Amino acid sequence: MKANRMEAFSDGVLAIIITIMVLEFKVPEGHDWHSLTGLIPKIMSYIVSFVYVGIYWNNHHHLLHTVRRINGKLMWLNMLLLFCLSLVPFTTAWMGESHFAPTPTALYGIVLLMAAVAYMFLQRAIIGQHPADSVIVSAMGKDLKGKLSPILYLLAIIMAYVMPWVSCFFFVLVAIVWFVPDKRIEQALSMHNEEHGA
Amino acid sequence: MKANRMEAFSDGVLAIIITIMVLEFKVPEGHDWHSLTGLIPKIMSYIVSFVYVGIYWNNHHHLLHTVRRINGKLMWLNMLLLFCLSLVPFTTAWMGESHFAPTPTALYGIVLLMAAVAYMFLQRAIIGQHPADSVIVSAMGKDLKGKLSPILYLLAIIMAYVMPWVSCFFFVLVAIVWFVPDKRIEQALSMHNEEHGA
Amino acid sequence: MKANRMEAFSDGVLAIIITIMVLEFKVPEGHDWHSLTGLIPKIMSYIVSFVYVGIYWNNHHHLLHTVRRINGKLMWLNMLLLFCLSLVPFTTAWMGESHFAPTPTALYGIVLLMAAVAYMFLQRAIIGQHPADSVIVSAMGKDLKGKLSPILYLLAIIMAYVMPWVSCFFFVLVAIVWFVPDKRIEQALSMHNEEHGA
Amino acid sequence: MKANRMEAFSDGVLAIIITIMVLEFKVPEGHDWHSLTGLIPKIMSYIVSFVYVGIYWNNHHHLLHTVRRINGKLMWLNMLLLFCLSLVPFTTAWMGESHFAPTPTALYGIVLLMAAVAYMFLQRAIIGQHPADSVIVSAMGKDLKGKLSPILYLLAIIMAYVMPWVSCFFFVLVAIVWFVPDKRIEQALSMHNEEHGA
Numbered sequence: 012m013k014a015n016r017m018e019a020f021s022d023g024v025l026a027i028i029i030t031i032m033v034l035e036f037k038v039p040e041g042h043d044w045h046s047l048t049g050l051i052p053k054i055m056s057y058i059v060s061f062v063y064v065g066i067y068w069n070n071h072h073h074l075l076h077t078v079r080r081i082n083g084k085l086m087w088l089n090m091l092l093l094f095c096l097s098l099v100p101f102t103t104a105w106m107g108e109s110h111f112a113p114t115p116t117a118l119y120g121i122v123l124l125m126a127a128v129a130y131m132f133l134q135r136a137i138i139g140q141h142p143a144d145s146v147i148v149s150a151m152g153k154d155l156k157g158k159l160s161p162i163l164y165l166l167a168i169i170m171a172y173v174m175p176w177v178s179c180f181f182f183v184l185v186a187i188v189w190f191v192p193d194k195r196i197e198q199a200l201s202m203h204n205e206e207h208g209a
Numbered sequence: 210m211k212a213n214r215m216e217a218f219s220d221g222v223l224a225i226i227i228t229i230m231v232l233e234f235k236v237p238e239g240h241d242w243h244s245l246t247g248l249i250p251k252i253m254s255y256i257v258s259f260v261y262v263g264i265y266w267n268n269h270h271h272l273l274h275t276v277r278r279i280n281g282k283l284m285w286l287n288m289l290l291l292f293c294l295s296l297v298p299f300t301t302a303w304m305g306e307s308h309f310a311p312t313p314t315a316l317y318g319i320v321l322l323m324a325a326v327a328y329m330f331l332q333r334a335i336i337g338q339h340p341a342d343s344v345i346v347s348a349m350g351k352d353l354k355g356k357l358s359p360i361l362y363l364l365a366i367i368m369a370y371v372m373p374w375v376s377c378f379f380f381v382l383v384a385i386v387w388f389v390p391d392k393r394i395e396q397a398l399s400m401h402n403e404e405h406g407a
Numbered sequence: 408m409k410a411n412r413m414e415a416f417s418d419g420v421l422a423i424i425i426t427i428m429v430l431e432f433k434v435p436e437g438h439d440w441h442s443l444t445g446l447i448p449k450i451m452s453y454i455v456s457f458v459y460v461g462i463y464w465n466n467h468h469h470l471l472h473t474v475r476r477i478n479g480k481l482m483w484l485n486m487l488l489l490f491c492l493s494l495v496p497f498t499t500a501w502m503g504e505s506h507f508a509p510t511p512t513a514l515y516g517i518v519l520l521m522a523a524v525a526y527m528f529l530q531r532a533i534i535g536q537h538p539a540d541s542v543i544v545s546a547m548g549k550d551l552k553g554k555l556s557p558i559l560y561l562l563a564i565i566m567a568y569v570m571p572w573v574s575c576f577f578f579v580l581v582a583i584v585w586f587v588p589d590k591r592i593e594q595a596l597s598m599h600n601e602e603h604g605a
Numbered sequence: 606m607k608a609n610r611m612e613a614f615s616d617g618v619l620a621i622i623i624t625i626m627v628l629e630f631k632v633p634e635g636h637d638w639h640s641l642t643g644l645i646p647k648i649m650s651y652i653v654s655f656v657y658v659g660i661y662w663n664n665h666h667h668l669l670h671t672v673r674r675i676n677g678k679l680m681w682l683n684m685l686l687l688f689c690l691s692l693v694p695f696t697t698a699w700m701g702e703s704h705f706a707p708t709p710t711a712l713y714g715i716v717l718l719m720a721a722v723a724y725m726f727l728q729r730a731i732i733g734q735h736p737a738d739s740v741i742v743s744a745m746g747k748d749l750k751g752k753l754s755p756i757l758y759l760l761a762i763i764m765a766y767v768m769p770w771v772s773c774f775f776f777v778l779v780a781i782v783w784f785v786p787d788k789r790i791e792q793a794l795s796m797h798n799e800e801h802g803a
Contacts (some may be wrong), residue, residue, distance in 0.1 A: 016616070016666060022214070023620030026221030032629065034229065036299040042310035063286045072214060087784070090659045101630040200720035220412070224419030232427065234497040240508035263486045270412060418610070422617030430625065432695040438706035468610060530682045586681070
């Protein structure tokens with residue numbers, strides 16, 4: 012029951028994060044297509060962030076299904092993840108507003124990196140609740156995506172000062188890599204259920 | 210269970226979308242009725258958008274009840290629908306602010322068209338989960354409203370550059386057409402339940 | 408099940424309405440107590456609106472428990488109520504900003520009156536689902552509060568142009584009258600349950 | 606069932622409170638790290654407030670699990686707590702904006718004190734529902750944290766006019782003290798369940 016409430020609270024926060032980003036689209040002065048030009052980089056960064064929050068919502072949902080019992084540690088690691096993601100609307104707006112200038116683009120990568128690290132901590136704490144030889148642990152252990160993403164974020168942060176569009180390419184690349192729901196856990200869960208006949 | 214969570218997340222996003230539109234009503238400088246004059250086109254566009262989001266919330270609810278199993282495709286088509294609807298507050302504000310100028314009115318129609326297309330994709334993906342000869346498929350196949358709306362949106366987009374008030378008339382017309390909950394699915398569902406004795 | 412979802416959606420909208428009102432408290436320029444003076448009428452109107460939304464949330468909850476089946480009519484009457492309440496943050500901010508000037512105070516009363524009428528419609532539609540001689544119908548029929556409130560709102564609207572503080576007194580008075588949860592329905596429901604042995 | 610709905614509504618309000626605080630991070634004019642300097646005190650106060658709302662969410666959740674029946678009194682004491690917490694985004698923004706000036710820092714402490722007192726009232730009302738010799742009452746009776754926090758808030762309010770950084774130290778100290786979920790209630794609940802064989 013407690014896990015349900017943590018899930019519902021996280022869902023609420025993620026739904027608000029994903030929606031308040033549109034508050035950054037200020038109504039332009041003019042009334043023609045030209046007056047929307049300034050919004051193009053903003054909407055591009057909004058699309059990427061929308062996909063990221065969607066990915067986190069989806070993977071978070073899969074991850075929480077493997078929780079055995081909620082404790083203070085899990086609760087606060089989850090809050091840490093939500094905190095990092097709550098900074099996404101600000102960095103999204105700044106990156107868009109600045110037309111992908113180096114520092115705002117680097118900061119966008121830093122916040123994504125922080126969220127990825129928080130997610131990794133949460134994942135490890137949940138894996139730690141399962142016996143070391145369980146299907147879930149071995150399935151999660153591979154976690155290629157989880158190990159690849161921080162490296163790509165780091166590259167994006169560095170490249171922001173050389174060629175910001177390369178950073179944007181990396182952000183989109185990671186989003187595509189994660190686009191598909193986390194099959195690992197889904198498979199492990201179904202195997203786990205078969206094992207225990209549930 | 211998973212469908213429930215997608216429904217709850219969508220509900221949260223729709224509730225926020227419908228409510229943050231009021232944030233566009235800036236407190237006017239004056240303190241008399243005259244100072245509200247500038248808000249009249251804003252509140253008119255707000256009413257129309259409120260009804261649209263209400264319609265989507267209601268039909269979305271009916272539609273999700275016919276889902277057999279959630280997968281990555283459904284989840285992302287649902288996110289696409291929410292993304293399109295998340296642009297409604299911006300276009301509502303711009304259309305109202307501009308007193309129904311051509312381009313903002315056309316953009317309002319474009320966003321509604323995008324949402325209608327996203328909804329159609331979601332509907333098709335869900336229909337695809339049912340056998341071709343099921344009651345639900347045949348009931349949805351007729352879908353006159355769903356086929357009529359995009360045509361009316363297209364007309365509204367074109368008319369925005371000729372007579373914007375005709376576009377507004379089309380927006381209100383589509384809203385009225387959809388006002389009544391989707392009986393098709395309701396009936397198909399009850400027939401479906403009878404068939405399977407559930 | 409459907410009633411649950413309408414309740415959850417309404418809860419979401421009410422939670423957002425009650426919370427976005429604080430966005431009107433702009434951070435003042437100065438850093439001393441004196442710079443908060445301008446916020447005093449705002450916080451006073453916020454407190455009254457907070458109590459009103461709380462009352463609606465509470466009574467709405469009691470009311471929905473007596474629903475037998477959700478249909479399109481109920482769903483749209485509920486949306487009408489939410490629409491009226493969604494205007495409360497704007498009128499609250501305007502009334503506070505204007506230091507209880509006549510027109511903003513009258514508009515505040517008008518929006519409360521609209522919400523009260525929408526609630527009455529919703530209540531009648533729900534009563535209509537019950538047989539005329541049921542305990543719930545006879546209990547609701549008395550509805551002194553429901554009949555008194557619109558009269559007090561009307562008086563408040565008129566008095567706004569004579570002595571605005573009298574209007575404020577009426578707003579507070581109605582809030583106090585409604586403060587206690589709707590015992591009528593609670594009692595009727597428990598009698599109803601006894602009758603049917605549920 | 607009713608307690609569930611109060612919990613869900615409170616969760617919604619707390620999720621919004623915790624998320625709208627980020628709306629205070631206005632996109633800076635410049636596009637370099639230096640232009641973020643002005644945001645540092647804001648983000649510091651945001652972190653502290655995020656942890657406080659997280660703590661309230663967590664303890665509130667534990668507390669509501671001990672509720673036997675919801676009545677008007679509990680419902681309104683809960684609304685009082687939500688009202689106090691709804692003022693946190695404003696005081697957080699003002700304290701950050703003013704770079705921890707005396708009055709904004711004192712007001713931050715006053716709002717935390719108000720929330721602590723509201724929580725205490727809610728807790729007492731819930732304790733009052735249990736027999737005086739129950740495990741829960743004796744466990745809650747100790748409540749060292751609950752008695753210590755208001756004293757530290759009071760000290761912080763006074764110190765804001767002498768050395769504001771001492772106030773900040775007290776705010777962080779109380780947050781650390783409460784960081785760990787309320788073991789008292791958790792233990793009492795498990796004992797309670799054992800007693801009644803549930």
